Amino acid sequence: MSSAMIELILQATLDTLYMVAISGFISTLVGLPLGVMLYVTRPRQILAKPLLNQVLSIITNIGRSIPFIILMVAIIPFTRMLVGTSIGINAASVPLTIAAIPFVARLVEAALNEISPGLVEAAQAMGATPWQIIAKVLIPEARGGIMTGLTITVVTLVSYSAMAGAVGGGGLGDLGIRYGYNRFNPTIMMITVVILVVMVQGFQSLGDYLVRKSDRK
């Protein structure tokens, strides 16, 4: 294999990591508070706002129900407005982030669901405000579950980012399609698959380690 080819593979790997990092980071930044909101605004919860809860839930469900490949194409005008282009890794990061936000939110909500209501009650009995309950009880107690959710998100983003290659997104998926599929080069195809497998294994192991560290149960 030529050194140019190796450089191409290396660049594609970095591109994939870049897309996963950007979309993973921003979707956590937005999805985590959204997940907490989905939980605390439920009826009978500490900041019960049933109507707001309904609205958030519907928006989240819409986001979750659009197939990624369609979402990618559908929001091209928005992507162009945001990053000035609809191709390349920055452009691909936009739909990746948008797809991941409701995903993260639901996983965070599920993690919060696992907390015993008794803990919230105990904090209320101590005179904790809703914000104190979120910061000192809910998020720390759900840390293990949230970590699990974020690991699932990152792994999903790796495979979604490969899909972004189909529409000129860059990264390993793009490489695999252009060189492996279109030029019929099975070696390149194999290498991209192996790199993706290794990447997913790595993220999963890292996630598992962080979950173990934060879980005291």
Add this chain to the structure above:
Amino acid sequence: MIELRNVSKTYFSSHKGSRTHAVHALKNASLTVPKGTIHGVIGLSGAGKSTLIRCVNLLERPTSGSVIVDDQEMTRLSRSALNRSRHRIGMIFQHFNLLTTRTVFDNVALPLELMGQKRHTVRDRVIPLLEMVGLADKANQYPAQLSGGQKQRVAIARALASKPQVLLCDEATSALDPQTTSSILELLRDINHQLGITILLITHEMEVVKSICHRVSLISDGELVEDSEVGDFFTAPRTQLGREFLNDFLQLTPPKELIERLLDAPGDNTHPVVRLTFSGDAVSTPLISRLARECEVDVSILQAKVESIQERTLGLMIAELLGTPTQTQQAMHYLESHQLQVEVLGHVQRND
């Protein structure tokens, strides 16, 4: 220190297709707990105990009535004033409710953090508390590493961290074994004694009431049906439910063969079976032999027990009185005139 006036709590649950359904968890409950006392509320599950205790710190907001803690009307407080007054009311729970991701130290420190206290003040408060509950060596462990009794000790230390004047105990010993229960009760008694904290506890165990309470209320179907000194409650409960609790606790029920033979009404050649309850002086008086001599009845003792409830002694006996109807009537009058409670359980036919 704690006063509930005509507190009612009604839950409305709506079922699809039918009208909303109202559940009256508390009906006009009134209760006064003087400063420095331990008051128990006993009742069966579903009687409204949990709702009652949660109305004190407004974890449940009463539908009507007023809740006064330390001369403060709780139901009229703003959210922030309510949170401030909750700092003066500690609470412990059946399932401890410790944060699993915090160490023992940090769990006890939590209420102080919530009050915005500085790190070194927190430290100065937490360490002596852990010493008091006997867990100073466990400060850096996590709740998962502790036994049930130890977890409840941490919960007690946490409840006391904000220097409350009132401690609410929600079935605090129900998840613990008998030995651990008695050590936790002892700790609660010490806290009441040394710190003068007023304790309101709810339980379904007579043992808890017997060993630490000064006064007790009986709750049934959302109503407080009885309120008395513990000594009185254990010697002369005024309600049927109170008697059932007491009999269950003392395990003094007639043998099964006897119950099967019991007739409701006296007939020819029957003898009454009575349950005698006596306390105070009557315990040390040889009443039965006097009864035999003075009323000329024979007494066949089927079961007997002496219990000490705090500083009082309580005697219980199930006996059959053998004699003519006039003699046995007289015997019962004789017993009643000596401050014994006589309850006729039924009548048995003599075999001989």
